[in-house]
Amino acid sequence: MYDVVIIGAGVTGSAIARExxxxxxxxxxxxxxxxxxxxxxxxxxxxxxxxxDNEPGSVMAKMNVRGNAMMEQLAKELDFSFKRNGSLVLxxxxxDMDKLERLLEKGKKNGVPGIRIISKEEVKxxxxxxxxxxxxxxxxxxxxxVCPFGLTIAMAENACENGxxxxxxxxxxxxxPEECGxxxxxxxxxxxxKLVVNAAGVYADKFHNMVSDEKIKxxxxxxxxxxxxxxxxxxxxxxxxxxxxxxxxxxxxxxxVHGNLLTGPxxxxxxxxxxxxxxxxGLADLLKRVAVSVPTVPTRQIITSFTGxxxxxxxxxxxxxxxxxxxxxxxxxxxxxxxLSSSPAIGEYVAELVQGIYPMEKKADFKAxxxxxxxVAEASFAERQELIKKNPAYANVVCRCEVVTEGxxxxxxxxxxxxxxxxxxxxxxxxxxxxxxxxxxxxxTVEILARELGKDVSEITKSGEGSNYLTGYNKEDI
Numbered sequence: 319m320y321d322v323v324i325i326g327a328g329v330t331g332s333a334i335a336r337e338x339x340x341x342x343x344x345x346x347x348x349x350x351x352x353x354x355x356x357x358x359x360x361x362x363x364x365x366x367x368x369x370x371d372n373e374p375g376s377v378m379a380k381m382n383v384r385g386n387a388m389m390e391q392l393a394k395e396l397d398f399s400f401k402r403n404g405s406l407v408l409x410x411x412x413x414d415m416d417k418l419e420r421l422l423e424k425g426k427k428n429g430v431p432g433i434r435i436i437s438k439e440e441v442k443x444x445x446x447x448x449x450x451x452x453x454x455x456x457x458x459x460x461x462x463x464v465c466p467f468g469l470t471i472a473m474a475e476n477a478c479e480n481g482x483x484x485x486x487x488x489x490x491x492x493x494x495p496e497e498c499g500x501x502x503x504x505x506x507x508x509x510x511x512k513l514v515v516n517a518a519g520v521y522a523d524k525f526h527n528m529v530s531d532e533k534i535k536x537x538x539x540x541x542x543x544x545x546x547x548x549x550x551x552x553x554x555x556x557x558x559x560x561x562x563x564x565x566x567x568x569x570x571x572x573x574x575v576h577g578n579l580l581t582g583p584x585x586x587x588x589x590x591x592x593x594x595x596x597x598x599x600g601l602a603d604l605l606k607r608v609a610v611s612v613p614t615v616p617t618r619q620i621i622t623s624f625t626g627x628x629x630x631x632x633x634x635x636x637x638x639x640x641x642x643x644x645x646x647x648x649x650x651x652x653x654x655x656x657x658l659s660s661s662p663a664i665g666e667y668v669a670e671l672v673q674g675i676y677p678m679e680k681k682a683d684f685k686a687x688x689x690x691x692x693x694v695a696e697a698s699f700a701e702r703q704e705l706i707k708k709n710p711a712y713a714n715v716v717c718r719c720e721v722v723t724e725g726x727x728x729x730x731x732x733x734x735x736x737x738x739x740x741x742x743x744x745x746x747x748x749x750x751x752x753x754x755x756x757x758x759x760x761x762x763t764v765e766i767l768a769r770e771l772g773k774d775v776s777e778i779t780k781s782g783e784g785s786n787y788l789t790g791y792n793k794e795d796i
Contacts, residue, residue, distance in 0.1 A: 719752020
């Protein structure tokens, strides 16, 4: 029997796993997908929000501001990409200045550092490509950008190194309360645990409703994005928002930590929790709306588009608490934006909840530091030479767009929670994330995966069962 089972290996579940791994708990993370970061966490803006638009006193506000404050040190400990680039909220009409003032007051009440309103002239000096049709902007210097894959994988790997078990391709079908905890009936058998943490994203309502008479509903809120080439990655320097609406923070445009330019998301509530298709209408609407902020947005440099689903609770608040009438069952539900920003703080807070229910001593040998995969593209000549001395595979470039080498791909496969799929390699190394979108590097990456995992190339998948690249040979030996 486990002490704690966490349902969901996204950014929230991984943050909770890492914090619990500080203690002498026997912890398992289960996920229906083939890898960490394959649900909501894989498709978002990568924004570390400052925390000015959440209601003062709300759980969202507290977790956002605390998570933002934790991010810099966490990036140093776990070796993932993070940058404080600041954020701007554009006000387009003098008549709406009162709304900007209200955001400022919220930010001050929430404890956002350095937040202030700046003039049109200051905005244009900071961001020359911004529209001339603005009155002023709210500036938050603590806003940042992060790699959502890097953050999630780093926390999961560190949790794994500290003793947390991860079980993928395991769908939880039913949860049954027992005298000493809970029985999770899964697609791969029964798992028993004293405590359960429900961090299942858009499916969190499903698991909550299995153990509680007080039902909740999580609505998948669909958001479409466009990603542009690194040639235009410096088109804006800050994260540019528009004044919020009832559907969230509106369409943003931002640089990414990897040097691309990103815009999105749209916001459409849907019923299908697996619908991550992009639409012509949705992308057209997105580009029309972002042009309000940046009229000359370089749409010819779009290299891909994608869709993410946010786990929206009807009350628009994070649910982080032990479920009434279900002792030891902790909900971490409704974790929509600013969930990524809040994840380190949510992990910390849930670990405190677990400690309050079932105390355990801290580990004397907890490893707080994790080293990521070497980045040949950003390494100096001397660093590259040193890597190649250790392993000549670091001299063999597989992904030309992102300059990813065979050595990096091998490292991604053989490290804790190593990649077993093409998407797993992509998220860990960026092989396939460049302009050609894996058109040239995919075949070689499949070969490396097969070789290193001891599998036939026909067994290698894009993202788990049913997504095989090869189904057979077109020429058989006679």
